[in-house]
Amino acid sequence: MPSAGLGRGLATPLLVINFCLYLIAACLAGWALNRNFDAGIGQGEGAVGNNVTQGFFLPVTLIACMVGLASCLAGIHHMRLFRSESLAAAAATSLIAWLLVLLAMGLACKQIHTGGNRPNRLKVVEAFIIILALFELLYLLSLHLGFGRAGHNHGTGAGTGAGIGMAGHAHNHHTDYGHHTDMKIPVGHVQNPAHPGY
Template identity: 45%
Template sequence: MANERMRPAISVLLLLNFFMYLILALIGGWAINKAIDHGFIIGQELQLPAHFKPIFFPIGNFATGFFVVFAVIAGVVGAASAISGFNHMRFWNYDSLQPAATTGLIAWFLTLLAMGLACKEINLEGRNAKLRTMEAFTIILSVTQFLYIAAIHGGNERMNRM
């Protein structure tokens, strides 16, 4: 567990990550809603278009659907990991460290997955400002979530002696 000097830094990272994950999930929810409202409607007598994507998004490019889905999942899990981190900040003991560290790692791995899809989407071009915001938040969150994980794992020499 991190020593007492790291608590303010961890608190700032937790607040930053929580609100950024929340914004990521909200923009992703908007994109999913737009895709549902403006998606394909295929009747029994109609055939699929030639370039049909299984996850169709009328905005963005071919990687948008996958990026948005994984970004929303990362956003929800990341917000949950921040809540677990707030619980760890409240109790600040070894038993509260384990759930905070585990959910933090899972959120970071999902964020890295979404970041890889964001990089693919950036490479393909053709996206709007809200998708660019999601991409930027995903890339920033991959760094800040790593810093949070490193901060709560750093300095656990006191716990090893117990």
């Protein structure tokens, strides 16, 4: 179907882009969190960010990136099978990832507004989170766009085949009568000796 091909063609590049953005953002957020941990025990080069970064932004960003990577893996599985069963898992994980990214985006905006010691790596994480809020939504919409007609036809095709087979069986059903000269008795029917006419 044209809509299935269009949706699949949109979902595949978005899936690749999201996977790369999630992976890079997770690595950079992990670097910043590790640096802040080292600064807390008196090691390393000092903490980065502000009071929003350590306690809120970096943990939520790492969780959102991990769930986002899980949604990408579920999406890859769905692109391979492209069935309603795989769509349910891909759409559910994508929806959860998008909501977590929205939360991380709000914290990123607050972090940008607050300011503080924000190196370039941390600014890249903020930018990627904001971009992912849009890209994850587009990917979620493309999943449903690409499976609208394909899933419907897949389900009705199997049901139609079974229905035709059953209808044909019911339509062609007939009783095989034995060849008798006096009366026609269905095959397998046993006469009652007391009433031979029945």
